[in-house]
Amino acid sequence: PKTHYKITLRRSGISLGDKVKGTLESLGIHRRNQIVFFPHDPIVAGKILKVKELVDVENVAAHEVLTKEQQTLLRRPKRGYTVVRSRREVI
Amino acid sequence: MFGAFRPTSVNLGGLLWKIPWRLSATRKANARSRLKKVDAVIEAIRTSGVQCHALDEALALPKEHEMHPRDKYTVFTPHARGYRKGIHKVPKWTRTTNRTNPRGF
Numbered sequence: 001p002k003t004h005y006k007i008t009l010r011r012s013g014i015s016l017g018d019k020v021k022g023t024l025e026s027l028g029i030h031r032r033n034q035i036v037f038f039p040h041d042p043i044v045a046g047k048i049l050k051v052k053e054l055v056d057v058e059n060v061a062a063h064e065v066l067t068k069e070q071q072t073l074l075r076r077p078k079r080g081y082t083v084v085r086s087r088r089e090v091i
Numbered sequence: 092m093f094g095a096f097r098p099t100s101v102n103l104g105g106l107l108w109k110i111p112w113r114l115s116a117t118r119k120a121n122a123r124s125r126l127k128k129v130d131a132v133i134e135a136i137r138t139s140g141v142q143c144h145a146l147d148e149a150l151a152l153p154k155e156h157e158m159h160p161r162d163k164y165t166v167f168t169p170h171a172r173g174y175r176k177g178i179h180k181v182p183k184w185t186r187t188t189n190r191t192n193p194r195g196f
Contacts, residue, residue: 002139005135005139010128011185011186015183016183016186016187040139040140041141042141042142042143042146043143045136045139045141045143046143046144046145046146048132048136049132049133049136049143049146049148049149050145052129052132052149052188053125053129053185053186053187053188054186055132056128056131056132057131057135057136058135059135059138059139
C-alpha cells in the first residue's frame with residue numbers, strides 16, 4: 001500500500017512570490033531536484049497543489065521512504081575495494 | 092551587435108526585443124508536455140485518496156487532452172482585437188496555471 005508522497009522539485013520558485021517560496025520552505029525543499037518524502041495528508045496535498053507546476057509527485061510505499069542521510073549514501077560512489085582486516089580494533 | 096540588444100534604426104541606439112506573436116511548434120510541444128506533467132501531479136494526489144478543497148479545485152481544471160488548442164497556446168486579454176494574446180506573453184507562464192479563460196472568449 002502506497003502511503004507516502006515522493007516529491008521532487010523540478011522547477012525553482014524564483015520570482016514566484018512569497019507564498020510559493022513559503023510553501024516550498026514548509027515542504028523542506030531548498031534546491032532543485034531535491035527529493036522529500038511525506039505521509040499522505042490533506043495538508044501536504046494542499047501544499048503540493050500550490051506548487052504543482054514546479055514539482056514531480058509519486059506515491060511510494062513506506063519501506064521506500066529515504067531519509068536525507070540515506071539519500072546521500074546512495075549518491076556516494078562505491079569504494080571499489082573491501083576492508084578484509086584492520087588494526088583499528090587492536091588500537 | 093553588443094550583448095543581447097540590437098540597436099534600432101529609428102532610434103539609432105535604442106534597444107529592441109523581438110517577441111513573435113505566436114508560439115512555434117517546439118514551444119507548443121513543450122507547453123503540452125508541461126500541462127501533462129501537472130495533470131500527472133494532480134492524478135497522483137487523487138489516487139492517494141486524500142480529500143481537500145485544493146484537490147477539488149484542481150480536478151475541476153480541464154486536462155491537457157480536453158483543452159482546445161486555443162486555451163493551450165493563448166490567453167484572454169481585454170485589450171486586443173479578438174480578446175486573445177499568446178500565452179507566452181504571460182510572465183512565468185511556464186510555471187503558472189493558465190488553463191481557463193472567461194466563458195465565451
